[in-house]
Amino acid sequence: QITLKESGPTLVKPTQTLTLTCTFSGFSLNTFGKGVAWIRQPPGEALEWLALIYWDDNKRYSPSLKNRLTISKDISKNQVVLTMTNMDPVDTATYYCAREEGLDGMDVWGQGTTVTVSS
Amino acid sequence: QSVLTQPPSASGAPGQGVTISCSGSNSNIGRNYVYWYQKFPGTAPKLLIYRNNQRPSGVPDRFSASKSGTSASLAISGLRSEDEADYHCAAWDDSLSGWVFGGGTKLTVL
Numbered sequence: 001q002i003t004l005k006e007s008g009p010t011l012v013k014p015t016q017t018l019t020l021t022c023t024f025s026g027f028s029l030n031t032f033g034k035g036v037a038w039i040r041q042p043p044g045e046a047l048e049w050l051a052l053i054y055w056d057d058n059k060r061y062s063p064s065l066k067n068r069l070t071i072s073k074d075i076s077k078n079q080v081v082l083t084m085t086n087m088d089p090v091d092t093a094t095y096y097c098a099r100e101e102g103l104d105g106m107d108v109w110g111q112g113t114t115v116t117v118s119s
Numbered sequence: 120q121s122v123l124t125q126p127p128s129a130s131g132a133p134g135q136g137v138t139i140s141c142s143g144s145n146s147n148i149g150r151n152y153v154y155w156y157q158k159f160p161g162t163a164p165k166l167l168i169y170r171n172n173q174r175p176s177g178v179p180d181r182f183s184a185s186k187s188g189t190s191a192s193l194a195i196s197g198l199r200s201e202d203e204a205d206y207h208c209a210a211w212d213d214s215l216s217g218w219v220f221g222g223g224t225k226l227t228v229l
Contacts, residue, residue: 037218046121047156047164047207049218060217096163103170105154105209106218109163 002026004036004097004110011116012087018115022080022097029055029073029080035100036080038071040093041112048093052100053080089117122147122219123208130227136196139224141208143189147219151211153191155184158205158223167206168193195226203228 008020022036029036038050051071052060061069070083080097094114098106124142131137141153155168166175168184171191181202184193191210195202208221 039218039220046222047209047220049209049220052217062217063215098164103152105152105166105169107166107169107175109165111163 002108006095006097006110006113008113013119014088014117016087018084018087020082020095024078030075031055033102037098037100037106038082040095042093051082087117092117121222123221125221125224128225130229131198132229133198135198139193139206141191141221146214147210147212148191149189150213153186154209155193156207198228200228
């Protein structure tokens with residue numbers, strides 16, 4: 001069974017750095033073709049893709065947020081970490097991680113973690 | 120503004136059918152597969168359709184999808200109250216080198 005679970009702070013202050021961890025099981029991120037993506041959804045708004053890391057450590061970032069995002073993986077812990085700098089209230093959202101199976105898409109998602117940015 | 124365009128809402132009576140559209144461009148839908156997700160409030164998105172028109176195991180065949188050019192559509196037949204949810208389309212965008220989503224369509228079963 002494939003599962004992913006997001007963890008991190010529920011509240012951050014403006015200008016702080018957010019660090020989110022995605023812990024997964026049921027697959028290995030050192031297997032050819034596998035990837036883990038981060039997506040967020042602000043309240044009442046659309047889903048927004050943030051970043052993606054592949055099995056070979058190739059990384060992709062949303063162009064609009066590229067300067068603020070860093071994605072990394074720890075194969076030994078089955079974790080993917082996303083950091084987002086200079087948080088702002090507009091970054092308040094539910095953040096999801098999902099397995100990316102290449103052409104089969106983002107097929108399994110975590111339950112999401114809600115992050116509020118407020119002083 | 121989302122890269123892919125969906126109608127904000129759709130509706131249909133129980134038993135009827137409904138179609139939700141998703142419009143993009145050559146850099147996303149025009150060259151790549153389209154994916155559809157079903158999302159209920161407070162829950163994670165669920166993959167409903169992958170590779171334009173493929174259903175993961177467990178997804179009823181009441182759900183179907185198609186793609187033509189730079190547009191795609193999701194069709195739901197025999198509407199049930201439990202289909203009331205938000206539906207999101209997604210595709211890889213070659214210009215952005217990343218995933219893009221539609222704004223989501225809220226389906227109401229009357």
